[in-house]
Amino acid sequence: MHRAFSPRRFAALTTNTLTELTRLKVFHVLLLFALVLIGSSMFLARLSFQQEFQVLKDIGLGAMSIFTALLAILATARLLPQDRDDRTVYSILARPVPRFEYIAGKLAGVLLLLGISILVMSALFLAVLFLREQSVAAVTARQMAGGSPEQLQTALAQLRAATFSAELFPAITVIYVKGCLLAALTLFISTFATSNIYTVVVSVFVYFIGHLQATAREFWLQEQGAGWLARTFLACVALLFPDLHLFDFSDQIIAGSAIPLPLFLQTIALGLFYVVIYLLLAIAVFNGKEL
Amino acid sequence: MAEAAVAVNAVTKRFPIPFHRRVVTAVRQLTLRVEAGQIYGLLGPNGSGKSTTLKIILGLVEPTSGEAKIFGRDAREVASREAVGFLPESPYFHKYLTGAETLRFFGKLSGLGGAKLRTKVDESLELVGLSDARDRRLSGYSKGMLQRIGLAQALIHDPQLVVLDEPTAGVDPAGSRDIHSILLDLKRRGITVLLSSHLLGPVQEICDRVGILAEGTLVREGMIEDLLVLEDRTEVVLRNATPELMQKIGALAETAGAEVLEEHKSRTTLERLFLDATKKR
Numbered sequence: 001m002h003r004a005f006s007p008r009r010f011a012a013l014t015t016n017t018l019t020e021l022t023r024l025k026v027f028h029v030l031l032l033f034a035l036v037l038i039g040s041s042m043f044l045a046r047l048s049f050q051q052e053f054q055v056l057k058d059i060g061l062g063a064m065s066i067f068t069a070l071l072a073i074l075a076t077a078r079l080l081p082q083d084r085d086d087r088t089v090y091s092i093l094a095r096p097v098p099r100f101e102y103i104a105g106k107l108a109g110v111l112l113l114l115g116i117s118i119l120v121m122s123a124l125f126l127a128v129l130f131l132r133e134q135s136v137a138a139v140t141a142r143q144m145a146g147g148s149p150e151q152l153q154t155a156l157a158q159l160r161a162a163t164f165s166a167e168l169f170p171a172i173t174v175i176y177v178k179g180c181l182l183a184a185l186t187l188f189i190s191t192f193a194t195s196n197i198y199t200v201v202v203s204v205f206v207y208f209i210g211h212l213q214a215t216a217r218e219f220w221l222q223e224q225g226a227g228w229l230a231r232t233f234l235a236c237v238a239l240l241f242p243d244l245h246l247f248d249f250s251d252q253i254i255a256g257s258a259i260p261l262p263l264f265l266q267t268i269a270l271g272l273f274y275v276v277i278y279l280l281l282a283i284a285v286f287n288g289k290e291l
Numbered sequence: 292m293a294e295a296a297v298a299v300n301a302v303t304k305r306f307p308i309p310f311h312r313r314v315v316t317a318v319r320q321l322t323l324r325v326e327a328g329q330i331y332g333l334l335g336p337n338g339s340g341k342s343t344t345l346k347i348i349l350g351l352v353e354p355t356s357g358e359a360k361i362f363g364r365d366a367r368e369v370a371s372r373e374a375v376g377f378l379p380e381s382p383y384f385h386k387y388l389t390g391a392e393t394l395r396f397f398g399k400l401s402g403l404g405g406a407k408l409r410t411k412v413d414e415s416l417e418l419v420g421l422s423d424a425r426d427r428r429l430s431g432y433s434k435g436m437l438q439r440i441g442l443a444q445a446l447i448h449d450p451q452l453v454v455l456d457e458p459t460a461g462v463d464p465a466g467s468r469d470i471h472s473i474l475l476d477l478k479r480r481g482i483t484v485l486l487s488s489h490l491l492g493p494v495q496e497i498c499d500r501v502g503i504l505a506e507g508t509l510v511r512e513g514m515i516e517d518l519l520v521l522e523d524r525t526e527v528v529l530r531n532a533t534p535e536l537m538q539k540i541g542a543l544a545e546t547a548g549a550e551v552l553e554e555h556k557s558r559t560t561l562e563r564l565f566l567d568a569t570k571k572r
Contacts, residue, residue, distance in 0.1 A: 004369075012399035016385070023387035086383035091444060094349045094377035094454070095400050098369050290306075291351045 009097055010105050017109020021075050026113070030120050033067045037128050053162045054254050056132065060125045061171055061250040064118070068179035069207060071117055076110050076186040077199040080286075089291060100283045107187050107279060114179045122172050126164075133163040165256070170264045171249040177271035178247035182207065184278035185242075191285040210244035213237055242274050294363045296452050296483035297325040297348055302357035304343055304507075317343040319507045321357070325485050325500075327451075330478050332494040333487040335504035341487035342380060344504070345456050348485070349377055361452060376445030380456040382437060386430035390421050390440050393429060394447055401448035415443040418473065434461040442470060446477075453477060455486040459493060471497050495519070528557055 040059045083089040092102060137156055144152045186203040193199040217234050246267055252259055304318040318340040325331040335341050346352040348359050350366045364371035384393055394412045398404075403411055416422045419439040429437065438461060445453055458474075459467040474484050474497055488494050494501060495515060503511040511518060529536075541551045559567075 006402070008402065008404060009400050012396055016388075016396050019392070020385050020387050086385070087379040087381070088384050090346075090349075090351060090379040091377060091382065091384070091397065091441070092400060093351060094372060094375060094379075095397070095448075096369050096373045096402075097400055290353065291346065 004098065005101060010101055010108070013092075013097075013102060013105025014108040014112060017079065017106050018112050021109065021113050024075075026071060026075050027117065027120075029067050029071050030117060030124075033063055033121055034124050036063045037124060041128050041132055052132070052136075053129070056129065057168070058250060058254050060128070061168075061175070061253060064121050064125065064172065065175045065178065065248070065250070067121065068114060068118060068175055069182050072110065072114055072179040072182040073186050073200060073203045073207070075113060076107075076183045077190055077196050077203065079106050079110070079187070080190045081193070081196050081199070084291070093291065099287050103187065103191075103283050103286050104279065107184060107282075110183045110187070111180050114176060114183060118172065118176045118179070126168075129163050133159060165253070167249070167253050167257075167259050170259050171253050174247050174249055174264070174267055174271070177268055177275075178244060181242060181244075181247070181271050181274045181278070184275040184282070188278040188282040188285070191282045191289065206241055207244065209237075209241045213241055214243055214245040242270075247271065293327065295324045295360070296327045296329070296362060297323075297331075297485055298360045298363075299323045299344070299348065300358050300360075302344070302347055302354045302359060304340075304347060304352065305355045317507050318347070318354075321504075321507070321509055323502050323509060323512060325483060327362075327483050328478065328481050329499045330474060330484040330486070330497055332498035332501040333485065333504060334489065334491065334494060334501055335487075336489055339504040340507040341489075341504055342456055343507075345377075345454055345485070345487055349375065349454060374451035376448065376450035376453045378438075378441045378445045378453075378455045378458055381434075381460060382441040384429050384437065384440065384444075387428060389426050389428050390416060390432070390443075391425040393440055394443055397444040398447045403448060411447050411449075415447045418446070419443045420469065435463060435466045438462050439466070439470070442473065446473075450482065452483045452485065455484065457488055458486055459488070459490060467493055524552070 037060055041056055080089075083092070089102075093099065137159055140155050140159060141152060144155060182203065185206060186199060189202050189206075190199040193202070217238075249259055249267075300322055302318055302321045303316065305314040305316050307314045321340075321344060323331075323333075333341050333344060343352060347354050348361065348366055350369070350372060353367065359366040361371045361375060385396075388396065391412055394415055395408060398408045398411055413422075416425050419442055421436060421439055421443065424432065424436060429440065432440065438458065442455070442458065445455070453474075455474075459470055462470065471493060474486070477484055478499075486494075486498075498515055500514050501512070501518065502509050537554060544551050
């Protein structure tokens, strides 16, 4: 008896995608991330510890965001064209596998890959922060050896506050959600793209528009006023291109301000909304596609 | 009338060419029927519409008009492909997976799991002679090995219909012979095989029925023996025939109103010669 959706088939497609991407050595991107992080932490040692940790967190979150976005676009762009080129798609869809399951399984594989990457990057990031904190704490303790224990405790507490904050976790979660959004977008583009390069170029183009559109919107509204035409145009742009600036919490983290829970949840919901929309669009295009 | 394994009724497929206001007709008014348990060969030169026909049967391409059915179900329904195995032309599969992983993946897609899946993977690798290469990645497989792993994935879930697009393309004669043995074994087990090819010799050996496509049109169709027999000619093969005997046979034929049209030494085929010469001793 054929089932419209089979968890076993879906899991097979997901794990197969993850296995293939893993063996493509896409995780080498993580080595690059580690180099950036460790290199910058050594370079920043000359600053005061407050400045050092501020900049280190800025670099860490920024690098995590860029590497996740790169991974999402590059890993996803090759999935469908590759399956078409090596004819695997025929062998898969000549079985009782609905096309929506195939597309959703591919996306789930990439999201799993991004999840693993973000966990590894977070672990590296936290490890570098911890090691720097330990090193600075040792220097501080040496420098304040003659002072009172209370002064030393206060200095160490300040150091800990400058190093770690609970706000890092929502920021990292939002980076992951942005990566998921970009993967879903890239998958959608690849359903009608004619080549890998086309998919990557268009995705990167959308990435930049997504990051710049908030600034452009503000500028446009200031210069052109808020006429209905301008508003309609901006609404269309916002609908087509997600405002990726919304998925950047690093400024708040660096400034040490808290991220309100409603804002965090709203951002996650917005990201998931875009993922679902792009997934549905990808399925719609792929369903009508002749292979 | 028993349910046909494959029934294609008046199928036409046109592909529009973007920006050219033109359409290419890949298949024209094609009607064919593959009975259950048969080996059916779809023949034709490159570009004759064989692969498009197979894709329509498998629901990968939608016909412009007409319909295709698998065991009575519309080929566009996903469920119609439950008992189908497919080997595409020149497959490469995921080259980062090993042979065993590839079969596990396709087995799971067909609903297999647990101990049954493990057994089927082992059996399928054994069937196509790739047990020793089970843990090698497909990137290290030769073209013939890829073709064989492709056949194994098509058979892993014991399908009732196996569709093969150029199954012996790129395979050496010994490998082709092995694939033909597997196909004949499938037939013995009552499994229907529909294959496309432009290699006529091997098809003649194993197919019960063939259809010949040319420019998208079915120009000939029927049972092999009906299509190939020349009703007004008879062959007699003699061993150690002397010229005198041949003269007598000619004269005898003449008195009976017949005529000896050809007289030549019997020959083997190049394939037979190759197989005998390269046979492992």
